[in-house]
Amino acid sequence: MTAFESVEQAGKALAVQGYLTDQRLATMVYLLTRLEKPVLLEGPAGVGKTELAKSLAAATGRRLLRLQCYEGQDEASALYEWDYGKQLLYTQILREKIGQLVADAPDLHDAVNRIGEQESVFFSERFLAGRPLLEAVRSEEPVVLLIDEIDRADEALEAVLLEMLGEYQISVPEIGTFTARRRPYVILTSNNTRDLAAALKRRCLHLFLDYPSAERELDIVRSKDTGLPEALASQLVEIVRGLRELELRKSPSISETIDWARTLAVLGVDELTAPVLSDTVSVVVKYDKDVRRALEALPRLVDPNAEIPEPDHGHGHGHGHSHEPPKVSADRGSRSFGRAR
Ligand SMILES: Nc1ncnc2c1ncn2[C@@H]1O[C@H](COP(=O)(O)OP(=O)(O)OP(=O)(O)O)[C@@H](O)[C@H]1O
Ligand SMILES: [Mg+2]
Incomplete structure (x- = not known):
């Protein structure tokens, strides 16, 4: 199942998953799947913000990827990290091979240069540990991406999200830009503990979910x-x-x-x-x-x-x-x- 065909169908599909909507909410979900624009859900605790993302994933047969935001969160935990352990393991196993590479280097400077030329081997997709945002873009199958409680994260993280929310792409300087094959359905939630940046709001459909x-x-x-x-x-x-x-x-x-x-x-x-x-x-x-x-x-x-x-x-x-x-x-x-x- 890809997008819903009507507001009614969206409402019904969610109801089958045990999530009951009203007209306004069903309309928003329908638009999310048709316009493929992120939705920002704001509202008090326990009104079904997180549950909506889960139910949407179930209703559309998509995998749910979840980024749970918290104070002091850095972008590495949201986007990607280099798998240092794996890099180290590879260099150890390949020690001999790497040794050969620099065996006849006349001086240290030259040796470092030769290693440097091989850098792209170690900063390649193989050693990239994707976190939820990159995973959502890299995934073969389309996904639902839940960015939960965005207001808990620092504003810096919001800035990191902009490229993702606007273009569904993520740039990794060492490798290039990943662009989503199929756009994820993105749901952001906020408990309104602070105001979100206008740039973020502008990229989203907005819904206040009340009791x-x-x-x-x-x-x-x-x-x-x-x-x-x-x-x-x-x-x-x-x-x-x-x-x-x-x-x-x-x-x-x-x-x-x-x-x-x-x-x-x-x-x-x-x-x-x-x-x-x-x-x-x-x-x-x-x-x-x-x-x-x-x-x-x-x-x-x-x-x-x-x-x-x-x-x-x-x-x-x-x-x-x-x-x-x-x-x-x-x-x-x-x-x-x-x-x-
Ligand atoms: N529309 C709904 N249909 C069915 N169940 C619902 C609905 N809304 C809320 N619930 C029930 O309420 C529970 C709490 O919802 P949820 O965890 O999604 O709230 P939340 O808005 O994410 O709260 P918080 O801000 O505390 O994270 C759900 O587990 C679900 O059982
Ligand atoms: Mg929640």
């Missing part, structure tokens, strides 16, 4: 066979959406919704109540402060008309869903979870 609509999120949860009954899954999606409205340090993402659904299914929960959600809330929010905010909001999210129960103490953990039904006590109001807004 999905309730409907699509429910579809995704459903597609993962979490074991949670439909009605509860639907309610859970709404609750997670409610948590996203709180100003949390790290909002729960799609993967957290899925994890929560699985957790509740394993517990055999048949009704979503504030206590049962509170007990498992650490599946979806991971920072202490966020947990406290979530605990405070849950009763309201489960039932907007609920009266907020009085937490029984104020030591952070122990969220005080007790064995008694929730009741409101008038005094001691704002001691522990100080209700913001």
Whole structure:
């Protein structure tokens, strides 16, 4: 399979791989395969940026090459390196042959020159260790290239990418320029921790991937066979959406919704109540402060008309869903979870 024939076909092919798109995303994928232009996906963690590249590879039968970016990354780990170990091994095995070459050299200068003339032998493709970018260009079969979390790398690496993204080629000074036989489908992802260079953005189609609509999120949860009954899954999606409205340090993402659904299914929960959600809330929010905010909001999210129960103490953990039904006590109001807004 090469390019998709329509937006619908792109969406369907991804769905077969378990990746559910909306119209906007399916259109972008369709264009990526038709225009063969890189796509830059920006958006919060866990909204399916990486997963899209994997699913696209599976849907098009292409091999996935992945460049995981990190701070301080040098270009050698992205482009290529000379395989020093192999070069050394060859020179050792060929020691005699090399010795003959310089045996009758009148002086050191001449010997060095003779070795220098053979340099191209050791700086040839044989000794080139391709890293993901070069591999994507050199590959016999077309590939999907995922450049993941580009915002973590330094700006210098972005500059290195430009030749690749614009022309699908990579120059190795000692050898020449490699140009892709078949253009790779390139997906870059960013969590927006910093602005990317305009030159990079210009070379890409751009898509901001946000949290999905309730409907699509429910579809995704459903597609993962979490074991949670439909009605509860639907309610859970709404609750997670409610948590996203709180100003949390790290909002729960799609993967957290899925994890929560699985957790509740394993517990055999048949009704979503504030206590049962509170007990498992650490599946979806991971920072202490966020947990406290979530605990405070849950009763309201489960039932907007609920009266907020009085937490029984104020030591952070122990969220005080007790064995008694929730009741409101008038005094001691704002001691522990100080209700913001
Ligand atoms: N559209 C989708 N269809 C099906 N599953 C999805 C979809 N979006 C996200 N998921 C699920 O969410 C999980 C997390 O997605 P992924 O790892 O791709 O997020 P991400 O955006 O790359 O996050 P990060 O920025 O943290 O790397 C996936 O493993 C997948 O199970
Ligand atoms: Mg990712």
